[in-house]
Amino acid sequence: MSADAIDGAALDGVAATCLWTLRNRAEESRHPGSAFTDPLADDLHRRISYDYARFGKPGQIHPLRALALDSAIRAYLDRHPAATVVALGEGLQTTYWRLGRPAVDWLSVDLPPVIDLRRRLLPPEPRMTALPASALDRTWLDVPDPARGVFISAEGLFMYLGREEVLGLIAECAARFPGGQLFFDSIPPWISRRTMKGHRLSDRYTAPPMPFGLTVSEAARLPGRFPGIAAVEDVQPPPGRKAWRPGTLRKIADLPGLRELRPSITLVTFAEDR
């Protein structure tokens, strides 16, 4: 390790999973011909010394999910230019810089060791606030001004939480932020069960338990379950390379039998003031 390298081993347990997703974005960003470009992710990845190979082979799902998130935030900010973006479990995500909209108010919420790394490694931004707290600790809900619009991302977060915790948080966001949106991704219950038995990504790394699984059809029923939810969209990630190119995986993903078995991205729209 060089003298100024940061040791990623300071993170463990669920906090260390942000190094897995960072590695996948950085690798994809370096890939010739990729639609995903993120020089800051590349820089972070190089500056954090870590045994990244323990996460197994790099994959495209995390960069493609990030592109889907970028599009959803852009669309919301186009309609609500004064809105606050709240990034729950933001890890070492660099969405703010990819978007290139420095005037947006940004609240980053993650566990204290992760926020500490963000503070040490990422450029300070006057519109960005970092809260070292659990997303389940409701203090963050008091920060954004609901009247200006609120976009909440929970990218790679909800699967690590309990079912009642997640559903309770969704209901509370719907009640507190009328007209807002929530972007989150889910694993299906069969993958959740597998992680509870110990899902090994390599011979040196077992992913933390992911107790919360959700099917596409259960996500589609959220509006009937919570009055504050006006609509949900099953978001398809944009096409990527090879197996992720247009027309292959995406077609398979919509086969009726597989719809319920695949991971998903959900964009929830909260009802306007009631």
Ligand SMILES: C[S@@+](CC[C@H](N)C(=O)[O-])C[C@H]1O[C@@H](n2cnc3c(N)ncnc32)[C@H](O)[C@@H]1O
């Ligand atoms: C798989 S990483 C995803 C990080 C980032 N969103 C991304 O896509 O790269 C999961 C993140 O959730 C954070 N996390 C886990 N439990 C949390 C909680 N209760 N509150 C806030 N953050 C949490 C972890 O510290 C980690 O940064």
